[in-house]
Amino acid sequence: MPSIFPVGFSMRNDPEPLRPLAKLDRRQVLRATGGAVGLNLAGLWHAQAGQGELGPGQRGTDSPIKSCIVVFYYGGPSHLDTYDMKPGAPASVRGEFEAISTSAPGIFVSEHLPKMSRVMHKVALIRSMHHNNRLHDSASTEALTGRPSLNGDREEFAPINQFYPCFGACLSYLWQNHRMEIPHAALPFVFHNVVDTPCQGGGFLGAKYDPLQISVDVESQSYRAGALALPVGQTATLLSDRRRLLETLERAAMSTTATHTPVGAQWRTFCDKAFQLLGSETLRQSLDLSQETPQMRASYGFGPTPQSVGEGGGGGNGSEMGYGRQMRGQNLLLARRMVESGVPFVNVYDFRQQGQNWDSHFKNFNQHKTHLLPLADQSLSTLIEDLDDRGLLDTTLVVAMGEFGRTPKINADGGRDHWPDCYTVLLAGGGVRGGTVYGASDKLGAFPASDPVTPSDLAATIFWRFGIDPATEIHDLTGRPHRLSDGQPVKSIFG
DSSP states (O other): OGGGOOOOSOOOOOOOOOOHHHHHHHHHHHHHHTSSTTOOOTTHHHHHTOTTOSSSSOOSSSSOOSEEEEEEOTTOOOGGGTTSOOTTSOHHHHOSOOEEEOSSTTOEEETTOHHHHTSGGGEEEEEEEOOSOOSHHHHHHHHHHSSOOTTOSOOOSSOOOOOSOOHHHHHHHHTTTSOOSOSEEEESOOOBSSSBOTTSSOGGGOGGGOOEEEEEETTTTEEEETTOSOOTTOOHHHHHHHHHHHHHHHHHHHTTOSSOOHHHHHHHHHHHHHHHHHTOHHHHHHHOGGGSOHHHHHHHOOOOOOOOOSOSSBTTBOGGGOTTGGGHHHHHHHHHHHHHTTOSEEEEESOSBTTSSSOOSSSHHHIIIIIIHHHHHHHHHHHHHHHHHTTOTTTEEEEEEOSOEEOSSOOTTSOOOEEOSSEEEEEEETTBOTTEEESEEOTTSSSEEESOBOHHHHHHHHHHHTTOOTTOEEEOTTOOEEESOSSOOOGGGBO
8 A cells, every 4th residue: 555655089970950949939839738738737736835835944046946857777877888988998998889969069978869969958967976885776775865775785685674765755754734646756667676676665754755656557558556546437426425434434433442543543644645646637637648649659759569689698688678668768758747747756767677677787788779778868858858848847857867887897798887986967957057067087987086976965956956955854753853965965057
């Protein structure tokens, strides 16, 4: 039940010229019509939360964001083959890909990111992200909570309780007195290595602050929110009747009980939330991608059906066998729809299973070129442009990252291994100064050469952009206080 809730080298492939007037016309149309065809979701945010009144703490900026989408590229993309290329490095480091110019003067990206190259004037890159975790579970934990795992750098082989809450859970806690249907959603699955990675829920705040978990149905190319779907033939009226019956039975039970237990109170909270969401037309509309035009769905992209080519190295499989890889682009379309419907924080997990994701120990370059980058390039660039066209980019922060980068030195299998010592995180929208690079790696992309940034700093940046002081305290189930983040916001890339 809880999981239901809550500089000097040759350049080629110059980007196509921008057409701001055509974009402006489309943006005006979208604003006038309220966004996607069939959606009548505008204004929900203002009705539920109120602009600029999202939580305690000092204002981080004069114009706080309203929403954040975190796209998590589980497995660890190679920064050296995407956004921090080293064309002057030895061949054993620079790899096979060439760099191309972008819409942001002086910023170059991989030749296999042609669509992202055209939106880099809307993007900020942090090229000096680093931490100390070399294993996926602990690295993912620090990346998505801003805190190192209490268990140290290790993989988990049996389920453990999550301790630190994820970003969305912290925000849900701070917003608990606001009337939000869905403060935090995660899609399209819970990702795992051997067991579910313990960084995706409420942690010490409790299951009450878990995200609404949205699942993908690959066969029907659709989504559903856990068990939150009315059975065939059931109506909202019948659901209301059943809720009244449940309340009657509860009152009778409580009349014979001297005290109300915490467990009972928590169960009541879950039931209330379940009934609320079962009756939510907003939720049903936002999950229904059939309301999008075929052209819009195609712009985000569909991937090919998984088929093993024996290339990933992990048991003969790699990202080509990733579960749900056909829907990787559609996940970002759904994230846009969730934001449009008033959900302030959305996590998108690009792959579900370790070994069938971005973990390119074997044939790194073909994995990136053929299976990983094309759909990531198409969907992320479309998300940025789509949000901008709808007038949502200024108020929505997009964060795209993995749990670490890849080794500068290419291994004997043509792959790159885990490398948390320096990697790149991409930010777009939410007030970022487009065409900005913060920090730098050294000439091999191995270590920060300037302005090092940690996951704690990234966490502080996200909270600050929501207008929340990162030093704000939250309390665990025992009442013990914890700061939201010990990091410092990276303010210079905004404004």
